Amino acid sequence: MSHTPINSPSRKITSILQLSGVTKSFDGFKAINNLSIDIKPGELRAIIGPNGAGKSTMMDIITGKTKPDTGEVTFKDVVDLTKHDEADIANMGIGRKFQKPTVIETLTIWQNLELALAGHRSILQTLFWRLNNDQAKRIDDVIALIGLAEKRDDLAANLSHGQKQWLEIGMLFIQEPEVLLVDEPAGGMTDTETMVTARLLKEISQRHSVIVVEHDMDFVRELDCKVTVLHEGSVLAEGSLDTVSSNPRVVEVYLGR
Amino acid sequence: MMKNTVIYKLLQNDKAGRIVLSALFALMVLVPLSNMLLPPDSFLHVPTYTVTLLGKYLCYALLALALDLVWGYCGILSLGHGAFFGLGGYAMGMYLMRQIGDRGQYGNADLPDFMVFLNWQELPWYWSGFESFTFALVMVMLVPGILAFLFGWLAFRSRVTGVYFSIITQALTYALMQAFFLNDFGFGGNNGLTDFKDILGFDIQANGTRIVLFMLSAFMVIVAYLLCRFIIQSKLGRVLMSIRDAESRSRFLGYRVEHYKLFVFVLSAVLAGIAGALFVPQVGIINPSEFNPVNSIEIVIWVALGGRGTLYGAIIGAVVVNYVKSFYTGAMPEMWLFMLGGIFVVATVYANAGVIIGVILSAVVSSIYAGISTLIGSEINPFVMLFFALGTLYICAKYFDFFWQKSLPFLTTLPLIGNVLKEKVVTSHSEVKS
Ligand SMILES: Nc1ncnc2c1ncn2[C@@H]1O[C@H](COP(=O)(O)OP(=O)(O)OP(=O)(O)O)[C@@H](O)[C@H]1O
Ligand SMILES: [Mg+2]
Numbered sequence: 001m002s003h004t005p006i007n008s009p010s011r012k013i014t015s016i017l018q019l020s021g022v023t024k025s026f027d028g029f030k031a032i033n034n035l036s037i038d039i040k041p042g043e044l045r046a047i048i049g050p051n052g053a054g055k056s057t058m059m060d061i062i063t064g065k066t067k068p069d070t071g072e073v074t075f076k077d078v079v080d081l082t083k084h085d086e087a088d089i090a091n092m093g094i095g096r097k098f099q100k101p102t103v104i105e106t107l108t109i110w111q112n113l114e115l116a117l118a119g120h121r122s123i124l125q126t127l128f129w130r131l132n133n134d135q136a137k138r139i140d141d142v143i144a145l146i147g148l149a150e151k152r153d154d155l156a157a158n159l160s161h162g163q164k165q166w167l168e169i170g171m172l173f174i175q176e177p178e179v180l181l182v183d184e185p186a187g188g189m190t191d192t193e194t195m196v197t198a199r200l201l202k203e204i205s206q207r208h209s210v211i212v213v214e215h216d217m218d219f220v221r222e223l224d225c226k227v228t229v230l231h232e233g234s235v236l237a238e239g240s241l242d243t244v245s246s247n248p249r250v251v252e253v254y255l256g257r
Numbered sequence: 258m259m260k261n262t263v264i265y266k267l268l269q270n271d272k273a274g275r276i277v278l279s280a281l282f283a284l285m286v287l288v289p290l291s292n293m294l295l296p297p298d299s300f301l302h303v304p305t306y307t308v309t310l311l312g313k314y315l316c317y318a319l320l321a322l323a324l325d326l327v328w329g330y331c332g333i334l335s336l337g338h339g340a341f342f343g344l345g346g347y348a349m350g351m352y353l354m355r356q357i358g359d360r361g362q363y364g365n366a367d368l369p370d371f372m373v374f375l376n377w378q379e380l381p382w383y384w385s386g387f388e389s390f391t392f393a394l395v396m397v398m399l400v401p402g403i404l405a406f407l408f409g410w411l412a413f414r415s416r417v418t419g420v421y422f423s424i425i426t427q428a429l430t431y432a433l434m435q436a437f438f439l440n441d442f443g444f445g446g447n448n449g450l451t452d453f454k455d456i457l458g459f460d461i462q463a464n465g466t467r468i469v470l471f472m473l474s475a476f477m478v479i480v481a482y483l484l485c486r487f488i489i490q491s492k493l494g495r496v497l498m499s500i501r502d503a504e505s506r507s508r509f510l511g512y513r514v515e516h517y518k519l520f521v522f523v524l525s526a527v528l529a530g531i532a533g534a535l536f537v538p539q540v541g542i543i544n545p546s547e548f549n550p551v552n553s554i555e556i557v558i559w560v561a562l563g564g565r566g567t568l569y570g571a572i573i574g575a576v577v578v579n580y581v582k583s584f585y586t587g588a589m590p591e592m593w594l595f596m597l598g599g600i601f602v603v604a605t606v607y608a609n610a611g612v613i614i615g616v617i618l619s620a621v622v623s624s625i626y627a628g629i630s631t632l633i634g635s636e637i638n639p640f641v642m643l644f645f646a647l648g649t650l651y652i653c654a655k656y657f658d659f660f661w662q663k664s665l666p667f668l669t670t671l672p673l674i675g676n677v678l679k680e681k682v683v684t685s686h687s688e689v690k691s
Binding site for chain 2: 085086087090091096098102103106107111120121122123126129171175
């Protein structure tokens, strides 16, 4: 754990997450190329870009799964995330939903959420862990929120693709991170579900910083937030959805196709 | 009243586990009673030889349980658990060697025979302390535990997983086998440690000692089972399963995967060490062949047969395979490895209880074949026997659902009949030979 007083109240945080000059290549291919992005506390940000633009790789770098070749990744102005691993970063308050929904299939919906519930990460704590009433209620609330109340004791393996997305969003939510990285949440969802997800993320962003990667333009429009367009590993355009979608370069590489 | 006990809670959703544990408990009580109270010619008398054989199977069951904890619940396929078993066994063997005192062939009170033979003048430093039983017991757990800790720490920290991990565990046990083969390593080389006389002052060959060792083995399996249940029922158990099913998800939830893996791996190694320590006084020898990489693979087959990730399956698998193995290594030793391979394949393809029934029935069918051959005075052909054995196994596994519905009650009595038949065949067979 970092000993930097990242939560000292006296300090005003200017950016919750900042990437500057980040480069990462795989076998000579630059998946991320001199990428700089700045997310403010409480900001909701949408990231769009064609397949292979480096969106998921960017999330890998923020969450410690991939180490960048060069560049800085800073959390709350002071913490250098490149020096920490996944578990550390998760415990500092950065949560993540994968592009391919990843839930624990051999556990029930309820148990999945219990696993994600904030706190209790050490071996001894988990071995002697007893759920208290507040926590049980919190899990039940989240199950209701993601609309899986009837299935609470079903194995996650039996959920549809869209329901797994919901469960994973629920897990992310109950983990109570300060920053949520959400990779393509609307995959496998119906149009209505997609809109509900967008509204849910907007609501979450009242209290947290949220970064969403999504291809679905209606979804992005519903989010109604600043949009960053990634292309070949760096920022191509940034601004409101209307600004970026009228940018000729963006139209050329992405929207026009 | 029952409902409040810890044990009740641990076994609440584990019907098969309750049955297996009750059976173990019954064995633990009834076998010694039968051995001591019934006259030797009684049908229900369990001879001391069988008591020890059962004790040996129970040590294997404990070992299988240890493997199932790491493999079944945390997805760590260790192909080196034989090493931890062997180390626990050696630690116990060293104590037993020191108990021999001047009763060895060379009558040297300070040095075990093999050291005298090698012209060593004094006990190597790493043998000191082993004259104390308590010290040996600590070492039984500490040595496998520390090895597992160091090995696991390096491997898990560098994120060595899957088949790569399995391969290096094979290398570990192979390296230990080579080391223990060396005379200069100081553990008796090739011959290992043997000729034990007594344990805690009790004659190791005595009936009472053997019974106590058997009971201890059964007791340890029960205790270890409950311990494993306690772990997998806790949230820690669910973290282990999440590591098994989606390792990176667990990391992003903030769980330190390498710590969890290290924890179960070390615990499992300690259990394996205890199994080895109970095994050695019962079989009376420990030598480097215990580290043979094939042994470690066999443990995986026991667990796979009984059903990975069930705990009780590990116990059933270990006992059934070893029971059948002792039959085959008597009747057709050259075929055992083929049989083992067949069991593994069938267990993997048809993961059902029919495989277990099939394994037992294959021994029954083989004995019937052997019996008929002996009666009509022809040679027992190992290939034909293998054909019958594997055929039975295959049919039972494949048509299990059918059998299950129609005739399970009848099938369960077959092993008993088979046992009686086997006794008859083996005796008549040896009579023919002599
Ligand atoms: N571990 C890896 N090894 C090699 N190449 C990789 C690796 N991870 C990503 N890449 C490559 O980096 C590029 C960017 O991939 P990334 O998954 O970040 O794209 P994306 O923007 O998320 O695309 P999509 O919309 O398809 O999800 C791709 O060309 C991909 O093949
Ligand atoms: Mg992606």
